[in-house]
Structures are given as C-alpha cells and as structure tokens.
Amino acid sequence: MKKNWYDYLWIVSLTYLILGFFNILFAWLGLLCFFIPLLISIIKGNKGYCNRYCGRGQLFGLLGGRFGLSRKKDIPHWMKSKWFRYGFLIFFFIMFFQMLWNTYFVFAGADNLKQTVTLLWTFKLPWNWAYHGTFFHPGVAQFAFGFYSVMMTSTVLGFFTMVLFKPRSWCVYCPMGTMTQLICKVRNRKE
C-alpha cells in the first residue's frame, strides 16, 4: 500500500520523547497533540487525528507489529467498557488540572520549581539534567515538567498494554480518543 507523509508521524512522537531528555522546555510542543485532535473533531466532526495523524498510535503499531513486542491477545472486556473509558478520561482530567494547579502555584510564587518528572502520578523521577534555565518565569518550566509527566505516563501505560494486549490497545482507553469521539457524537447527533 502507498505510504503518505502522515504515515511517518511516529518519528515526530519518538523525537518528542527523546527531546524531553535533553531540554524539558520541548515538552510544550506536546500541546499540539492536545489541540490538533480537538480542533479536528470540533471543526470537521471526525476523528481524523486518530485515524491518520496520531504518531503515538503509529509508534505502538510499529513496536507491537513489525517489532513483535506485543502478545496480540484480546484486551479484557472491562477495559473497553464505557465506564472504564469515560472513568479514565475523568481521572486523566483531574490529574491534568492538578498539574495545572501546581504550575499556577509556581507562577504565583507560592511554590518552588520542582525538577522532577512524575511517572504514573506517583513516582517522582529526578529530571534536573534536562533543565538549563529559562528566559521566562520558572512557572513555564514547571508546566513543561508537568506536561512531560503526562506524556511519559501515557506512553508507559500504552507500552504496557501494547505488550500485554494488541499493539494499539492504548487507543481503546486513550483520553484524547474518548474525548474526540464524544465531541463527534454530540456534533453529529442532529444529522
């Protein structure tokens, strides 16, 4: 089958994760993975991002498929149930706002910058080697650490389910996927 330019976006996703090891401020670029799918679903009313451009999905597809890192077993039934998918979306949202809250504290000067990446909302990894100061407020860096934590956490979770189940298992409970599908459902209800 003919490959399109967007079939190589997994390289962008991989590069993003690597850049975070060198300078945490690159984490800001990850906002594109939040805004592009939302804009596509709101403006065009489809899941074009998941279907075509999602580099993370492609990366999992590649690692689990061609590289054979996946067991390719069926995902358990509860993981594809609506309550789990929407529950995970809400949980993800709460953790995201908590991260914004911590960032706000640093912006307000009520807290100091913490040079850590929090994995799976629990494990705090020292990440000071990737911080070389910022021209801006330390809050800018705090957001970068927080956002990179979100991206790393979802990568780790997605990687685990890729190994255990099918390559793109992450897509089943991906909060962005659930949210964009919800937007599409609401938007296309009338038609």
Add this chain to the structure above:
Amino acid sequence: MDKTKRKKRKAFVEQDMCVSCGSCVKVCPLGAIQIVKGIMAQVDMNKCVGCGKCAKECPASIISIEEVEEEYNEKKLV
C-alpha cells in the same frame, strides 16, 4: 442459469463498542471499511471479502468474521 447458495465471509463490527481509532481502515486491502463521522467503523458489504485483517488488528477485538448466506446467480460453463 443455475441458482446456487454459497457461503461468504464478511466482517461485522460491534459498533456500540467501537472507539473509531481507524486501525482497521489502515489494514484493509480493499478499502472496504470506513470510520463514519468519528463515531464507529462501518463495513461496505459489497467490497468486503472477509479476509479478517481488520478483525486481527482491532485493538478492542470487536470485529468478527461471520459467514453470510448469499444467493446469487452463477452461469454454468459448458
């Protein structure tokens, strides 16, 4: 003209459970599956040959290959 019954295999999507990720669309060699309005996958029964690639790929494992009975006219040779 001889009427024969032959069983064909087609892909069926459990649409209520579909997350519309589009993995199935990518692997379909005939372009017989589509994501409709970002809500669910839909199979074009005229194009589908039931190869099962989509069913294997689907991360939620909600596509199944089922036999359908289809009546069609077959011209007899000779």
